[in-house]
Every structure is written in C-alpha cells, then in structure tokens.
Amino acid sequence: MVCGEPIDLRPAGLQDAALLLLWRNDPLTRRFSINDAVVGWDEHIAWLEASLAMETRQLLVAVRGRPVGLVRIDRDEATEMSWTVAPDARGQGVGRSMLAAALPIRGRIVARIKSDNVASRRLASRVGFALLEPGPLERWELVRPIPDQPPASSPSG
Numbered sequence: 001m002v003c004g005e006p007i008d009l010r011p012a013g014l015q016d017a018a019l020l021l022l023w024r025n026d027p028l029t030r031r032f033s034i035n036d037a038v039v040g041w042d043e044h045i046a047w048l049e050a051s052l053a054m055e056t057r058q059l060l061v062a063v064r065g066r067p068v069g070l071v072r073i074d075r076d077e078a079t080e081m082s083w084t085v086a087p088d089a090r091g092q093g094v095g096r097s098m099l100a101a102a103l104p105i106r107g108r109i110v111a112r113i114k115s116d117n118v119a120s121r122r123l124a125s126r127v128g129f130a131l132l133e134p135g136p137l138e139r140w141e142l143v144r145p146i147p148d149q150p151p152a153s154s155p156s157g
C-alpha cells in the first residue's frame with residue numbers, strides 16, 4: 001500500500017527505461033497522450049537518451065517506496081509540464097503529491113490536457129492550474145500557488 005508515505009522526486013536515468021516504457025505504453029496513458037502510438041524499445045531508448053541530454057528538459061521520477069510516477073518539465077518561453085502515474089498507483093493521491101513536490105517553478109507554467117481526461121483535469125485544478133484555452137486538447141496554466149501536499153491518510157497507510 002503506498003498511501004501515507006511521503007513522495008520524493010529524483011532525476012530519471014537510463015536505469016528507469018523499462019519502467020518508463022511500461023508506463024508509456026499503458027493503454028490509459030496512450031489514450032490521453034498527444035501521440036498515442038505504441039512505442040518500441042529502440043525508439044524509447046533514443047527518446048530517453050535525447051531527453052536526458054537536453055538542458056531544457058527535466059524528467060523526474062516520483063518515488064513513494066518505489067517509483068510511482070513521472071513528471072516531465074520542458075522549459076521554453078513558458079514551461080510545459082506533463083505527468084503520468086504508474087497504472088497500479090493511480091487514484092491514491094500520487095499525482096497530487098508529486099505535482100506539489102515538483103512545483104513551484106518560476107515563470108509561466110502550462111499543461112496540455114485532452115478534454116475527456118477527467119482525472120488529469122481534476123488533478124490540474126487541484127494543484128492550481130486553470131483552463132486557459134478550451135478545445136479537444138486544452139491548454140491549462142498555473143494561476144495560483146499550489147496548496148500544501150494533502151495530509152497523509154494515516155500513519156500506516
């Protein structure tokens with residue numbers, strides 16, 4: 001059980017490749033990704049190596065006893081954030097805690113969310129994003145300081 005433990009963020013590395021590919025190819029992740037194609041191993045490794053070498057990109061693995069999520073941060077004129085929670089850790093507050101840990105970041109912070117992604121829209125609004133541009137692929141922007149991390153549900157989880 002993962003509830004009740006604090007969340008840490010650490011930079012992703014090549015050792016995370018297999019887990020990140022598993023999360024990337026999860027059907028729900030794909031359904032709500034801008035590119036919904038299944039990604040193969042070689043393509044994934046090339047993407048991960050390139051991402052790790054980019055000065056403008058940060059990949060942060062959320063750890064709650066074990067890796068439970070990924071936050072991607074791309075710095076451009078605005079900073080774009082995207083997120084995924086491990087399929088077996090969803091609906092337990094991981095998304096909220098890991099975004100609370102990843103923020104605040106200076107400057108404009110935006111996110112793109114498919115309009116039928118109820119969980120991600122709710123998560124975004126919980127941590128201080130507001131809908132900026134409606135449409136099938138919505139643009140959200142952080143408009144207020146994020147609230148404190150939610151209290152642990154119980155010491156024993």
Ligand SMILES: CC(C)(COP(=O)(O)OP(=O)(O)OC[C@H]1O[C@@H](n2cnc3c(N)ncnc32)[C@H](O)[C@@H]1OP(=O)(O)O)[C@@H](O)C(=O)NCCC(=O)NCCS
Pocket residue numbers: 028029032033082083084085086089090091092093094095096097112113114117118119120122123126
């Ligand atoms: C979207 C996602 C990151 C949410 O992470 P999570 O850890 O499950 O979310 P949390 O448990 O922190 O919950 C955040 C909010 O979403 C709500 N929520 C979570 N799962 C939900 C679901 N399946 N349906 C509706 N609401 C849901 C929670 O109730 C909570 O809202 P509340 O504070 O008002 O109660 C996760 O479901 C996921 O990885 N989905 C697949 C990939 C994806 O969609 N990535 C985002 C692309 S923009």
